Amino acid sequence: MITSRRLIAAFAATALLSSCASDAPQDTWKPAGENAQMIHDLQWPIFLVAGIVGVIVLAFIALIVVKFRDRGQAMPEQSHGKAWLEYLFIAIPAVILTTIAIPTVGVVMALADTDDTECIINVTGQQWWWEYDYPVSADGTICGFTPSVADASPIITSGQVVIPTGTKVLLRGTSRDVIHSYWIPRLNGKRDMVPGRVHYLRLQSETPGIYAGQCTEFCGLSHANMRMETIALEPADFQRWLDNELEPYAAPVDGSLAAEGEATYIAQCARCHQVNGLVDDRGTDDPSDDSLVVSYPDQFVYSGAAPNLTNLMGRNTFAGATYDLLTDECRADVWEADPSEFGDLYLEGVTEDCLNEIELREWLRNSPAKKPMYADPEMLTETDGKTRGMPYLALSEDQIDQLIAYLLERK
Amino acid sequence: MFTTGSKLLIGSSVLALLATLLFGIFDGGLLGSVALISATVALSVLAGINVFTRDANVGSDETESFGGAAAASGRPGASMWPFTIGLAATTITLGLVTYTAIFVLGLILLMAGLVEWLVQAWSERASAETGHNSEVRARMLHPAEMPAGAAIGLGVVIYAFSRVMLGLPSKTSTIVAFSVVAMIVLAIGSLIGSRRTISAPAMTGGFAIAAVVLVSGGAVAGLNGEREIEEHNTTAYYAAKDQCGAEEISADEHASQTVAGKASSAAEIFLTESGTIEFQMPGDSSRRSDALQLPRSNPNNLLMRNESSEPRRFVIDLAEGYEGSPPRMCTQIIEEGGVQLLTVEFAVPSFAPEVEAVGGYRFTVPGVESASLEVVVP
Known part of the structure; x- marks a missing residue:
């Protein structure tokens, strides 16, 4: 009896404690946009109905177990079938399920609607990060915003998708390698991203802030590290972000550590990672020797893509949003910022003081040690030598210093 | 004595x-x-x-x-085992001079x-x-x-049935035969179900007759060979082989493997009656003609529609020399009002010098000067 009481107490305590998580950014019970709110409004009554049904069924089971337990009484008369009871047990679930199905189908249809889209963003999954590109509309706008530069190029970024608040965003998604699944719990439900197919997911946030998500389809070794964040900015802040993304490339000052970093980047990183506008002067002052640096990740990476690092420090995560580019204090400042101040803090990007240099340095030193990836040359026979994720580059500490100085200016 | x-x-x-x-x-x-x-x-x-x-x-x-x-x-x-072993010895000998599979079968039998x-x-x-x-x-x-007997029996039934189905002269006759057999099976099943009892010899006899008919039919059909089945390759198959000549090759219309691609294309591209190329992206109801944006290093399924009054084909020049990128891809001839699926993968972005050297990625239609659509690959 004592054991049973202890078991019940342990179960109750576990149930109670599990509901006490305070730092739970991926909480589906805290909707932050119209789409998530629709799901939330549906799941509450359904959980209520399911809970009541569950309690009734469990109560009946308990009653039967207690009332008809074996006390040495005579075996009761055995019979089979009671038509009216069977009809009742069919009718009650049918009515409950029909009642639930009507609003559920309505919400499913509403979440699949694409007619009211105000902003389209392409998202592509690959092992183990998400890439986003913002198409330019026929009228030259991006997401309904007019860029400050004429003939704007499409914006391409990764890890964090930036959306304007109060805007009906449609993610148009696919995958480059295996099936992934996109889920930002506070903004909408899950959507699988299947190679060769195009899938849609509505996103909308009314409040500026960061909304965390997670790949929810097992996709290989680092599935648990395939994260994503949605950044919702006020329209004015979104315009600032947009214009900043389209700024032309700014080369480091000659002779600086960052300039050395640029050369190291071209030698070590540029074959996979693109920095838009980066030019290789080939060590001469003759402009005719200059050549645009273009990455060819399809020759080295199985998925054929690597994150674009043009504005790396404009976002505050790296390695598929696995690690923060900000220190814990700076990260907390941004995550916990008042919505009215969030835009300014986010757009400040990563400063030298706030850079999470320890983890970035560790990543550059040996990335497969920081995030499990298929990057061991001896295990790449099936992919013909192509890695899944970033390989070990054997960079020296000096090269890492140079690269960090260079990357700090990429915002 | x-x-x-x-x-x-x-x-x-x-x-x-x-x-x-x-x-x-x-x-x-x-x-x-x-x-x-x-x-x-x-x-x-x-x-x-x-x-x-x-x-x-x-x-x-x-x-x-x-x-x-x-x-x-x-x-x-x-x-029956001495006879089986004799048969096995014969099969092994036959297998030694014919096919390895027969030799292995003989060994198993032995x-x-x-x-x-x-x-x-x-x-x-x-x-x-x-x-x-x-x-x-x-x-x-x-x-x-x-279990071995059941597996062998089931295998014989399936193989004989498949030979009969493939041996029938047309798809229609296959459907008819299938329906007739299904009806007979249903009728016999109903007959058995409606009777209170049925004798074991009657059941055994019925099944034996069915087995003999099926195996005989399979043997006859197998000896006659399969009916002629036309092979239909996809447009992507021809495009990958760079078959952009003047030849007209039927593609896609019957190629079932393109159904999934057609059901979820990255874009629809139209050759209009006025000789221009327009496109429509999923999630965007408007038709545009400015520049189509497609992701890099990703197989893009594109539905190519010919709304003009003549048979036409779409062509796109790709950067040369990269893995998975033939220098040119094209659809086969698309009839008026027809549609084909073309899967295109861009290995390098539009701004790469080698792509800019060929004027960027661009869909064109030979014989229609005004038909040109820029493709932007970020």
Whole structure:
């Protein structure tokens, strides 16, 4: 009896404690946009109905177990079938399920609607990060915003998708390698991203802030590290972000550590990672020797893509949003910022003081040690030598210093 | 007095000798002659040994040997395993000069026959009670025999049925045959279900007839061969082979593997009546003609529609020299109002110098000067 009481107490305590998580950014019970709110409004009554049904069924089971337990009484008369009871047990679930199905189908249809889209963003999954590109509309706008530069190029970024608040965003998604699944719990439900197919997911946030998500389809070794964040900015802040993304490339000052970093980047990183506008002067002052640096990740990476690092420090995560580019204090400042101040803090990007240099340095030193990836040359026979994720580059500490100085200016 | 076994072997020897003589007189082939002479000699030797040993019968004066003599034991039951092993030996020999699969089949048959024969021989001497011996054998072998037999039976049924289906002259007749067979099965099933009892011989007979019909039909259909099945390759198949000549090749219309691609394309591209190219992206209801943006290093399924009044094809030049990127891709000729699926993968972005050198990525339509659509790959 004592054991049973202890078991019940342990179960109750576990149930109670599990509901006490305070730092739970991926909480589906805290909707932050119209789409998530629709799901939330549906799941509450359904959980209520399911809970009541569950309690009734469990109560009946308990009653039967207690009332008809074996006390040495005579075996009761055995019979089979009671038509009216069977009809009742069919009718009650049918009515409950029909009642639930009507609003559920309505919400499913509403979440699949694409007619009211105000902003389209392409998202592509690959092992183990998400890439986003913002198409330019026929009228030259991006997401309904007019860029400050004429003939704007499409914006391409990764890890964090930036959306304007109060805007009906449609993610148009696919995958480059295996099936992934996109889920930002506070903004909408899950959507699988299947190679060769195009899938849609509505996103909308009314409040500026960061909304965390997670790949929810097992996709290989680092599935648990395939994260994503949605950044919702006020329209004015979104315009600032947009214009900043389209700024032309700014080369480091000659002779600086960052300039050395640029050369190291071209030698070590540029074959996979693109920095838009980066030019290789080939060590001469003759402009005719200059050549645009273009990455060819399809020759080295199985998925054929690597994150674009043009504005790396404009976002505050790296390695598929696995690690923060900000220190814990700076990260907390941004995550916990008042919505009215969030835009300014986010757009400040990563400063030298706030850079999470320890983890970035560790990543550059040996990335497969920081995030499990298929990057061991001896295990790449099936992919013909192509890695899944970033390989070990054997960079020296000096090269890492140079690269960090260079990357700090990429915002 | 000759024993039964001796009579059989002596008769066989005489027959072999006669066959040898007749073969030598009327045919005279070397190989056949050698084979028949060898058979005659072998059978004669066996007959001689058998006569000498008197079929291992015990003489009437050796009374102490009666108990252990073969004649004192119960008669062994009929056995199909010697025949199976003979068949296996033939199959193995045939397999040695034909196909490995037949050789392996012969080996499996040989192993199965040996095991069965050994167990049967052992079980028949397990006790003096025949029923018990039979039960012992069943307990030993049924766990292997039942699933193997079921698998073989099912395989024969499926194979015979598939031969019949593939042997029928057209898809329509296949559907009709399928429907007729299904109706017959349903009718027989209903008949059996409606009766209170049905005798085992009737059931066995019915199934035996069905099996014979099916296996015979399969054999006949298999010997006749499959009907001619036209192979339809996809547009992507032809595009990957860079078949952009003047040839007109039917593609896509019947290629079932493109159904999934068509159901979820990255964009629809239209050659309009006015000779321009427009596109429509998923999630965007408007048709545009400015610049189509597609992701890099990703197979993009594009639905190419010809709304003009003449058969046309779409062409796109890609950067040369990269893995997975032929220099040019194109659809086959698309009839007026027709549609084809084209899967295009861009290995390098639009701003790469080698792409800019060819004027960027651009869909064009040969013979229609005004038809041009820029493709932007970020």
